[in-house]
């Protein structure tokens with residue numbers, strides 16, 4: 001067992017001791033109470049590539065998923081906040097689509113549903129829109145609770161903590177076990193957490209995060225943070241794996257060219273006889289992160305899964321490490337009035353000012 005703790009990342013600021021992952025009570029080493037479920041067993045673990053669904057609008061989302069299935073994708077990354085779950089459901093229920101147990105389906109709890117009593121409400125709404133009875137992974141989308149029903153305005157709910165919300169999410173995972181997979185969340189996880197916030201969950205969890213989804217790509221590598229997850233057996237799902245090419249990010253650092261036109265990455269792609277997108281995504285997989293590129297174009301959907309054929313040598317990985325730009329494109333801290341990504345590259349430095357460096 002590695003002894004590296006999250007405190008290394010916090011720079012020793014936390015006065016408490018980081019613990020290891022507690023084994024859940026109904027864990028692996030216990031005999032199942034129920035006999036083998038009567039249905040097919042679901043896909044064993046999260047596939048290394050999935051189709052992202054943010055900004056895939058209405059029928060485009062349906063078509064993108066049908067294309068993805070044609071090209072053998074077995075993993076979809078959705079969220080209630082993407083406002084397209086009914087269109088995702090339309091793809092899943094299409095006769096041409098594969099059976100539910102053959103692919104991995106992730107969705108996320110939105111910030112307005114953090115109150116413990118709202119967690120199963122948000123979860124059930126997602127299930128019914130997707131027309132499925134279980135999710136493979138349910139993530140807390142952000143470590144931020146909003147008050148519900150503020151007509152589009154984001155007002156922080158000061159009374160609901162991330163640990164309150166996590167406990168309610170554990171209930172969904174317990175329901176999955178108790179029902180032998182008929183209803184609930186197979187796995188639960190987090191998204192956009194800082195080391196300090198993750199540490200809070202690790203200290204109290206009975207069912208601990210299966211995965212952490214956060215922004216990471218060649219321009220925001222966060223290798224030490226990625227390694228910490230691997231040492232603690234938490235999968236890393238790399239969002240915006242194609243860095244700055246999501247049009248939503250165009251104003252963050254306009255002087256930086258799209259990664260697909262970066263001469264360094266063009267050279268990598270040329271050497272490997274693949275496209276730049278395939279090189280960038282292949283690198284994500286080579287460093288043991290799970291990549292979830294979004295596209296609504298079949299040609300690109302096919303191209304992106306082609307990245308699974310691309311491999312890297314240790315020397316090449318070292319060269320790529322030097323290309324980190326530590327730029328974060330997705331940071332709603334200002335809009336929401338919260339300090340996100342404390343202690344991470346291009347995150348909040350509110351609590352680290354004394355160190356004089358970040």
Ligand SMILES: NC(=O)c1ccc[n+]([C@@H]2O[C@H](COP(=O)([O-])OP(=O)(O)OC[C@H]3O[C@@H](n4cnc5c(N)ncnc54)[C@H](OP(=O)(O)O)[C@@H]3O)[C@@H](O)[C@H]2O)c1
Nearest residue numbers: 052053054077191239240241242246277293294295296300
């Ligand atoms: N947990 C979170 O808070 C969070 C935050 C951000 C993202 N995510 C997840 O991560 C997924 C991926 O991230 P992302 O959508 O931000 O960005 P991304 O997947 O890195 O990039 C998407 C953009 O790249 C284009 N594209 C895709 N493949 C291409 C290719 N081969 N060649 C040229 N252009 C290509 C797409 O255009 P077209 O669609 O027009 O082809 C789209 O504009 C999201 O969809 C979402 O599921 C999660």
Ligand SMILES: *[C@@H]1O[C@H](CO)[C@@H](O)[C@H](O)[C@H]1NC(C)=O
Nearest residue numbers: 068069070071072073302305
């Ligand atoms: C998908 O997988 C099937 C079965 O392994 C294979 O026959 C088919 O060629 C694959 N399709 C693509 C587009 O790779």
Ligand SMILES: *[C@@H]1O[C@H](CO)[C@@H](O)[C@H](O)[C@H]1NC(C)=O
Nearest residue numbers: 063066090093094095096097
């Ligand atoms: C299922 O998908 C196919 C292929 O995209 C499409 O032609 C068909 O209309 C869809 N069926 C339904 C019921 O939506």
Ligand SMILES: *[C@@H]1O[C@H](CO)[C@@H](O)[C@H](O)[C@H]1NC(C)=O
Nearest residue numbers: 117119120121122123124183
């Ligand atoms: C969610 O759905 C499950 C299964 O149908 C049900 O048992 C539960 O009461 C529902 N919870 C809420 C809050 O709607």
Ligand SMILES: *[C@@H]1O[C@H](CO)[C@@H](O)[C@H](O)[C@H]1NC(C)=O
Nearest residue numbers: 089090092093094130131132
């Ligand atoms: C939802 O799924 C069920 C079971 O797979 C199916 O019978 C039903 O037709 C689906 N509903 C819709 C609206 O597609």
Ligand SMILES: *[C@@H]1O[C@H](CO)[C@@H](O)[C@H](O)[C@H]1NC(C)=O
Nearest residue numbers: 270271272273274275306309
């Ligand atoms: C490069 O890739 C293309 C397209 O996949 C293929 O047709 C070609 O044979 C490859 N060339 C080499 C030298 O591997």
